[in-house]
Amino acid sequence: xxxxxxxxxxxxxxxxxxxxxxxxxxxxxxGNKVVLIDFDIGLRNLDLIMGCERRVVYDFVNVINGEATxxxxxxxxxxxxSLSVLPASQTRDKDALTKENVGKVLEELGKTFDFIIxxxxxxxxxxxxxxxxxxxxxxxxxxPEVSSVRDSDRILxxxxxxxxxxxxxxxxxxxxxxxxxxxxxxxADGEMLSVEDVEDILSIPLLGVIPESQxxxxxxxAGEPVILxxxxxxxxxxxxxxxxxLGDTVDFRFLQTEKKSIFSRIFGG
Amino acid sequence: MDGADNFRETLFMAFTSIEFKGxxxxxxxxxxxxxxxxxxxxxxxxxxxxxxxxxxxxxLVVSIEKINDSLDYQAVKLLVxxxxxxxxxxxxxxxxxxxxxxxxxxxxxxNTAKALTxKALTxKALTSKANVAKNTGEKSMFTDKATVATQxxxxxxxxxxxxxxxxQVALFTDKIHRGPIRSGQQVYAKGQNLVxxxxxxxxxxxxxxxxxxxxxxxxxxxIAGAQGHHQAKIxxxxxxxxxxxxxxxxxxxxxxxxxxxxxxxxxxTDSELTSxxxx
Numbered sequence: 001x002x003x004x005x006x007x008x009x010x011x012x013x014x015x016x017x018x019x020x021x022x023x024x025x026x027x028x029x030x031g032n033k034v035v036l037i038d039f040d041i042g043l044r045n046l047d048l049i050m051g052c053e054r055r056v057v058y059d060f061v062n063v064i065n066g067e068a069t070x071x072x073x074x075x076x077x078x079x080x081x082s083l084s085v086l087p088a089s090q091t092r093d094k095d096a097l098t099k100e101n102v103g104k105v106l107e108e109l110g111k112t113f114d115f116i117i118x119x120x121x122x123x124x125x126x127x128x129x130x131x132x133x134x135x136x137x138x139x140x141x142x143x144p145e146v147s148s149v150r151d152s153d154r155i156l157x158x159x160x161x162x163x164x165x166x167x168x169x170x171x172x173x174x175x176x177x178x179x180x181x182x183x184x185x186x187x188a189d190g191e192m193l194s195v196e197d198v199e200d201i202l203s204i205p206l207l208g209v210i211p212e213s214q215x216x217x218x219x220x221x222a223g224e225p226v227i228l229x230x231x232x233x234x235x236x237x238x239x240x241x242x243x244x245x246l247g248d249t250v251d252f253r254f255l256q257t258e259k260k261s262i263f264s265r266i267f268g269g
Numbered sequence: 270m271d272g273a274d275n276f277r278e279t280l281f282m283a284f285t286s287i288e289f290k291g292x293x294x295x296x297x298x299x300x301x302x303x304x305x306x307x308x309x310x311x312x313x314x315x316x317x318x319x320x321x322x323x324x325x326x327x328x329l330v331v332s333i334e335k336i337n338d339s340l341d342y343q344a345v346k347l348l349v350x351x352x353x354x355x356x357x358x359x360x361x362x363x364x365x366x367x368x369x370x371x372x373x374x375x376x377x378x379x380n381t382a383k384a385l386t387x388k389a390l391t392x393k394a395l396t397s398k399a400n401v402a403k404n405t406g407e408k409s410m411f412t413d414k415a416t417v418a419t420q421x422x423x424x425x426x427x428x429x430x431x432x433x434x435x436x437q438v439a440l441f442t443d444k445i446h447r448g449p450i451r452s453g454q455q456v457y458a459k460g461q462n463l464v465x466x467x468x469x470x471x472x473x474x475x476x477x478x479x480x481x482x483x484x485x486x487x488x489x490x491x492i493a494g495a496q497g498h499h500q501a502k503i504x505x506x507x508x509x510x511x512x513x514x515x516x517x518x519x520x521x522x523x524x525x526x527x528x529x530x531x532x533x534x535x536x537x538t539d540s541e542l543t544s545x546x547x548x
Contacts, residue, residue: 201470
């Protein structure tokens with residue numbers, strides 16, 4: 001049985017697509033068969049972050065309308081063969097998706113893949129609802145900032161009431177908190193909510209804390225998901241997320257301000 | 270034991286299959302502001318259209334408090350029954366002759382607790398409720414409803430009221446919600462207390478006709494005694510609410526400084542909310 005995981009947040013710009021790409025690639029690097037689906041119809045981004053934007057021929061909406069088969073639309077990743085991307089359509093809007101036809105596509109994908117990662121659009125409208133409807137698990141991407149936390153809280157309410165699992169009275173969607181753009185220094189200065197603050201408000205298990213990092217922007221522009229940058233703290237933090245998703249217990253890193261080394265203290269680095 | 274008690278005892282002992290008891294209920298009261306029944310019908314129909322299920326077969330007492338002109342009582346009864354209410358009787362502070370007239374027509378006349386003590390209804394609860402509705406900008410059904418029908422706990426019917434001591438305790442059962450109530454969610458315990466085992470997030474709303482208990486942090490809105498229960502209280506393990514309201518009297522977070530971020534409960538004394546340390 002494929003695990004259907006939605007990466008969602010309510011608020012835009014918090015790192016849903018970056019996280020989807022990193023997590024999808026990370027799971028595939030561990031030998032899992034993974035498909036990444038871009039649910040942001042009309043605002044296609046995942047292909048850019050994955051670096052496959054020049055290979056998009058058919059898209060999700062073409063498949064739904066029967067204009068292409070799944071195999072025609074899926075783009076196989078050049079770095080890891082067990083990873084595929086199903087791009088969004090840039091020319092349509094979110095009404096192109098319905099519960100029935102999305103369900104059919106997911107069922108079909110579930111026959112081949114171990115993980116189906118649904119990259120949700122921002123908001124709480126039809127597009128976001130469609131992305132979370134069939135999910136078994138949800139990665140709620142949140143920035144340590146009050147408005148993002150409130151929007152995450154809202155989407156958690158939706159997960160508990162508007163999903164297929166909620167409608168059928170099945171076991172609820174497993175919720176994970178992914179805190180992104182975390183800056184221990186700003187937390188220490190009292191400018192940013194701490195991990196504990198966010199956990200207290202949302203009260204769901206913490207999956208990972210991704211530190212604010214220059215590497216993320218660089219990776220996005222290069223179309224190389226940041227998890228490939230094993231030198232960077234963000235890349236390592238995503239690696240820990242993968243291990244936790246696969247059932248390992250890993251200590252949280254990058255929660256404290258780094259102790260300055262003797263050199264940087266002397267040279268003011 | 271005096272003679273009257275003796276008499277009552279023998280009276281009730283004689284019937285084992287039935288027993289008379291005095292108790293109090295919360296009933297909807299329709300406040301008539303006009304004797305033009307065509308207008309009343311039009312307004313009432315509009316109101317019902319907003320929430321048909323809510324009003325269907327609701328027991329209704331018609332208050333003639335504000336009516337000075339003569340009124341066709343029979344027509345009023347037929348009108349509310351036609352609109353699918355269950356007609357109970359008339360109420361209001363009126364003179365003895367008018368009360369007598371109503372009884373002679375074959376209708377119950379119900380004295381409110383306030384009318385019994387000779388105090389006129391102030392309509393205060395009504396205006397404060399309307400204020401909340403305006404201030405919060407919400408279209409909650411019951412706050413909205415307060416503009417046509419205030420709900421008043423009534424004592425037992427006129428004749429027996431002085432003799433039978435009626436317990437004034439409102440008996441609410443509990444609605445229990447397990448898990449957090451998230452931003453944007455609304456939970457209403459109609460005719461019940463609400464017990465939340467979990468936190469109420471900012472932007473969420475919990476409402477009960479009775480008390481509200483939150484075993485967690487209260488960060489959203491809590492509205493207790495929503496249909497006019499003065500004794501309702503709000504308890505929480507951590508008070509960080511956006512708004513608390515009891516029987517239409519409300520506080521915004523700025524009024525909660527004293528017990529902010531600590532276990533507290535809110536109750537209503539006269540028309541003032543007060544907060545107290547919980548533990």
